[in-house]
Amino acid sequence: MSAETTVGPNWHVDVEGCVNFRDAGGWELDDGRRMRSRHLYRSDDPVRLTARGRYAVRSLGIGFVVDLRQRAQAARGAGFLPIEQTARIPLVDRVIDPDAPPSLLSPIDLADLYDEMLDRSRQSIADVLDHVAAHVAAGPVLVHCAYGKDRAGLVTALVQSAIGVPAESIVVDYARSHEPSTRRRAWMLREPLPGDPDLSMMPGLLFSAPPTSMRMLLDRMVERHGSLDEWPSSLPIKPDTVARLRDGLVER
Secondary structure, three states: OOHHHOEOOOOEEOOOOOOOOEEOOOOEOOOOOEEOOOOEEEEOOOOOOOHHHHHHHHHOOOOEEEEOOOHHHHOOOOOOOOHHHEEEOOOOOOOOOOOOOOOOOOHHHHHHHHHHHHHHOHHHHHHHHHHHHHHHHHOOEEEEOOOOOOHHHHHHHHHHHHHOOOHHHHHHHHHOOHHHHHHHHHHHHHOOOOOOOOOOOOOHHHHOOOHHHHHHHHHHHHHHHOOOOHHHHOOOOOOOHHHHHHHHHEOO
16 A cells, blocks of 8 residues: 555554544454455545545545535535545434534433434435445445544444444444544634634534443444344345445455
8 A cells, every 4th residue: 555545553544634534444243253454434524635635545446435424514525536436425413503502511412412313314324324235345435424423433333233343342443533533623723614614612522532422322222222233224224235234344
């Protein structure tokens, strides 16, 4: 791999203009096998992507992108790949008013936010999982939102649950977004671009990734569905989606 796409110790990929671009694979599964590396990537958005960063993305061989951002966010500029290689599937999340932000004081508040997002986006999330399953066997897939933490974090957790990644590893993967997200917030405050939201009044918890929040969410999913691998199947996905995810993302 070129210097622009060197994978670091936490599966971080150096893509200039992104701070949370990383490999979602490499995890040992419950059955002792392993989730393939360099097959599923997750990232923050490409609004600040440089020419060098675009070259780095191309060198990864990514064949398909799922963009989870709201339409107004996606309209800010070019995506990672041409539109014919991109599925734009906005996930419904709570509209945050910068002038009257919600009171997010503890990790349970963030878990509640994710729970609401999942409930309001069942069909959209199912469509995302179907798209990942349909394309991952043909080449690497990238899933991204604005920060690569919340919407992309939920989708990644669902994919990992479907193929047998243990809960504790899913929590660790989610928590790796904490430092990049806080760094991105500082960057946006320091060097705002046209169209950036006003972050000055937003609660700091929105830009963090406390492991307790994901752990709480996974515990709720197990309580509701019986096990983590039954969680993805509770969504209106296609009948072969879980099998195709396992076929494309589990090492043989």
